[in-house]
Amino acid sequence: MKAINPIRMGGVEVLPLVEGGKGVAVSNGATCGGWATGGGVGTFSAVNADSYDADGNVVRQVYHGRTRRERHEELVAYGISGGIAQAREAYERSGGTGRIHMNILWEMGGAERVARGVLEGAKGLVHGVTCGAGMPYRLADIARDFGVHYYPIISSARAFNALWRRAYGKTREWLGGVVYEDPWLAGGHNGLSNSEDPKRPEDPFPRVLKLRQQMREFGLDDVPIIMAGGVWWLEEWEDWIDNPDLGPIAFQFGTRPLLTQESPISEAWKQRLLTLKPGDVLLQPFSPTGFYSSAVRNEFLHELEQRNERQVAYTTEPVGDHVAEYGVGPRRRKVYLTPHDLARVGEWEAAGFVEAMRTPDNTLIFVTPEKSREIVKDQIDCMGCLSACRFSNWSQHEPDYSTGKKADPRSFCIQKTLQDIAHDGALERNLMFAGHNAYRFGDDPFYSNGFVPTAKQLVERILTGR
Structure with a gap:
């Protein structure tokens, strides 16, 4: 050398x-x-x-x-x-x-x-x-x-x-x-x-x-x-x-x-590093910052991947192929899906993903009632850890302190998970950042x-x- x-x-x-x-x-x-x-x-x-x-x-x-x-x-x-x-x-x-x-x-x-x-x-x-x-x-x-x-x-x-x-x-x-x-x-x-x-x-x-x-x-x-x-x-x-x-x-x-x-x-985190294999670090787009980020593949990231896959586009009026009626929320407000997507929704609901949550992009994601409550609570508890957050729609800029967009349930509270994992929180249920060469510890x-x-x-x- x-x-x-x-x-x-x-x-x-x-x-x-x-x-x-x-x-x-x-x-x-x-x-x-x-x-x-x-x-x-x-x-x-x-x-x-x-x-x-x-x-x-x-x-x-x-x-x-x-x-x-x-x-x-x-x-x-x-x-x-x-x-x-x-x-x-x-x-x-x-x-x-x-x-x-x-x-x-x-x-x-x-x-x-x-x-x-x-x-x-x-x-x-x-x-x-x-x-x-x-x-x-x-x-x-x-x-x-x-x-x-x-x-x-x-x-x-x-x-x-x-x-x-x-x-x-x-x-x-x-x-x-x-x-x-x-x-x-x-x-x-x-x-x-x-x-x-x-x-x-x-x-x-x-x-x-x-x-x-x-x-x-x-x-x-x-x-x-x-x-x-x-x-x-x-x-x-x-x-x-x-x-x-x-x-x-x-x-x-x-x-x-x-x-x-x-x-x-x-x-536990240190020992986990010693077990990583090539490909165990994922470059993924879920961060509330809007940036890509690299983290260890675990249950936390898997849930986000699955959450984003259980997603369908909707319209508020029948347009084109969007002619299948679907009721959203406790009041069952009417939106329109494609017949193909309505069939997919039926499969997700049968598997327990019965809560439809609206995104800023006129789509619905489907989650369990427990996950829906967690997402809403995390959005309400926002402390403004980012200058602008797509998950909670917080913005640090006056006068509204809002991004002006609907809060996005496809993301997550980054402050909550990073604080938890940094203070002995469960490795599988939190975001675990690492570079792509982390497998070399082993x-x-x-x-x-x-x-x-x-x-x-x-x-x-x-x-x-x-």
């Missing part, structure tokens, strides 16, 4: 190994500080991060507000408090010398308020802000105001071009690096555009090369590109290292830090005989190769 030399990132020399931020409450101060002690860049998630009481116990995020707007204010307060707590722990664990970044999602509820609140409350402890899930035009302004570097997450040269021309070109001195997150390989939410096929992965090299060429047009020859998604062993990326066409390259590891001693995920000899490394040991192993 080629020697891995430090590179200059954010004004200092660091190993080109970056911990990928994973929220909710998964990449925390412990994993971040541990990774930073190895000489790389540690990252904690400021997405609904955990805070602690006086005894060091996690403060569970319980909401008391009667309205969504009130609960949204509670969520922002939790986010700021938790982010500060994680920044302090990362700083302490790294001995005050490690490189600490925080990760936020631009489409999370109150993203700018949370970012500014954490940076204000943890001044001097955070060196960089990594941000994706959307087009974070104001990220550069936040970084400049607090004197930290910013690291946008993008999935194409075109996206970076738009960000640079509209905003980043005015604050180039604070651009620490650009994270290229491969939309077919990375875990969590992915930046697939409408022109890209989720079922046809593209080679990341030409896409990153195009990004570098775009950056060179802007005079950013020496700004590192951080490759994220699909990185396991560095010798598999030797053509990228010290490649003059690509310029300075760093590598981000999001999935591998899940299986470390500092990782706060449950023991055949990697590093983890044989049940060995679980510290974050620092993982960094050292990555540096020495297989």
Whole structure:
């Protein structure tokens, strides 16, 4: 394996190994500080991060507000408090010398308020802000105001071009690096555009090369590109290292830090990672953000797939083939289906899926009464964890705080499931994010005989190769 030399990132020399931020409450101060002690860049998630009481116990995020707007204010307060707590722990664990970044999602509820609140409350402890899930035009302004570097997450040269021309070109001195997150390989939410096929992965090299060429047009020859998604062993990326066409390259590891001693995920989750097989991670479209995301195939995803398949289009008047009457809801309001679809509905109802729920696209999905009650309750309990949510129709923007669309029962409450799985919730009944290479835990000899490394040991192993 080629020697891995430090590179200059954010004004200092660091190993080109970056911990990928994973929220909710998964990449925390412990994993971040541990990774930073190895000489790389540690990252904690400021997405609904955990805070602690006086005894060091996690403060569970319980909401008391009667309205969504009130609960949204509670969520922002939790986010700021938790982010500060994680920044302090990362700083302490790294001995005050490690490189600490925080990760936020631009489409999370109150993203700018949370970012500014954490940076204000943890001044001097955070060196960089990594941000994706959307087009974070104001990220550069936040970084400049607090004197930290910013690291946008993008999935194409075109996206970076738009960000640079509209905003980043005015604050180039604070651009620490650009994270290229491969939309077919990375875990969590992915930046697939409408022109890209989720079922046809593209080679990341030409896409990153195009990004570098775009950056060179802007005079950013020496700004590192951080490759994220699909990185396991560095010798598999030797053509990228010290490649003059690509310029300075760093590598981000999001999935591998899940299986470390500092990782706060449950023991059951860690053991589940060791059993994954190729294809066990699914790129799927069900997120309430509207983005594709990659997660472990389990009962939770299977139910969403089945829920979306039990779907038929309807009209409110007889039109074309839609001539078969069907009554929806307790009052049996009349809609019209095709005769073929009416027969399918009869089969679903016979199997217990008797509740028809309307979607924003003039379709009906069919679920059990229990699932229908759960969906409605989750929609009512919304705390505005996203800037806009298709599941609950929440929007953080005035005056209506609504997307203007009907709440979509084909999705789910992402805050509820991520909080649950991060705090020892059932693995089969929750969303379990992971990158598509997670199956490699099972055949990697590093983890044989049940060995679980510290974050620092993982960094050292990555540096020495297989």
